Amino acid sequence: LETLKFLKKSGGPTELDVPETVYRSSRNGGEIELIFKPELRDRIQLVLFIDNGGSSMLPYVDLTLNLFRRLKERIRTMDTYYFHNTIYDSVYSDAARTRAVDLRKILNKNADTRIVILGDASMAPDELVDRYGGIFYEPEHAGRGASIGWLRMLRKRFRHSVWLNPIHRDIWAGGRGAWTLQKIRTIFYMEDLSLRGLKRAVQYLNRK
Numbered sequence: 467l468e469t470l471k472f473l474k475k476s477g478g479p480t481e482l483d484v485p486e487t488v489y490r491s492s493r494n495g496g497e498i499e500l501i502f503k504p505e506l507r508d509r510i511q512l513v514l515f516i517d518n519g520g521s522s523m524l525p526y527v528d529l530t531l532n533l534f535r536r537l538k539e540r541i542r543t544m545d546t547y548y549f550h551n552t553i554y555d556s557v558y559s560d561a562a563r564t565r566a567v568d569l570r571k572i573l574n575k576n577a578d579t580r581i582v583i584l585g586d587a588s589m590a591p592d593e594l595v596d597r598y599g600g601i602f603y604e605p606e607h608a609g610r611g612a613s614i615g616w617l618r619m620l621r622k623r624f625r626h627s628v629w630l631n632p633i634h635r636d637i638w639a640g641g642r643g644a645w646t647l648q649k650i651r652t653i654f655y656m657e658d659l660s661l662r663g664l665k666r667a668v669q670y671l672n673r674k
Contacts, residue, residue, distance in 0.1 A: 510580060512544045513572060513624075515553060517585030518561055547572070551589040552646075553617060555610040569616060573623050580671050581620065581627035587650045588633070588643020594650070614649065621653050628667045629654040635663065 547557035547567060556566045592598075597612045621627050629650060631638070635658045638647055650656065655670050657663035 512580045514546045515583040516548050518548050551593050552613040554613050579624055581624045583629045586633050587631055587647040589646050591645055594646045617653050626671050627654055628670055629656040630659055631656055632659050634658050
């Protein structure tokens with residue numbers, strides 16, 4: 467996680483460009499010409515979505531909390547939201563899922579924002595692909611559309627997006643939620659929470 471970064475030029479030219487200074491000075495017959503460049507600063511912004519409240523995620527609570535703590539230590543600008551099983555038109559700013567946040571507000575963030583979704587991607591198929599399939603469906607939600615549509619919008623807006631799955635990748639093909647897991651894999655780059663998986667996920671987020 468310490469290798470997760472997003473370096474951007476910040477402000478005017480304030481950082482000495484040593485190679486360019488040496489090159490220009492040599493061309494000037496030894497007369498020193500100091501060349502400055504804009505300072506590179508870590509400008510990473512990250513949004514973390516956490517699946518909580520479901521029985522399927524209970525075995526991974528400690529693992530999830532540990533990852534959350536490490537990200538909080540590493541990332542200065544990080545927003546955390548919660549969902550149950552999958553993401554619809556709103557998520558929650560609190561773990562008790564009482565304060566809803568319209569997903570469209572998050573979709574308006576800078577496109578370079580890094581997105582990390584933490585969940586087992588395992589649920590009844592209707593919850594993912596049926597517009598009326600939400601586990602907490604209410605009539606007023608009829609027009610919100612299926613979850614899979616919102617996941618696609620999220621991925622389209624933020625190309626630096628990964629889905630971290632606490633289930634080891636060796637058993638992704640089997641089990642109760644295999645169908646929805648494989649569907650979500652067609653949308654998001656997915657890794658498990660092994661050290662190798664985390665390394666690959668960070669490399670994916672760091673790509674240009």
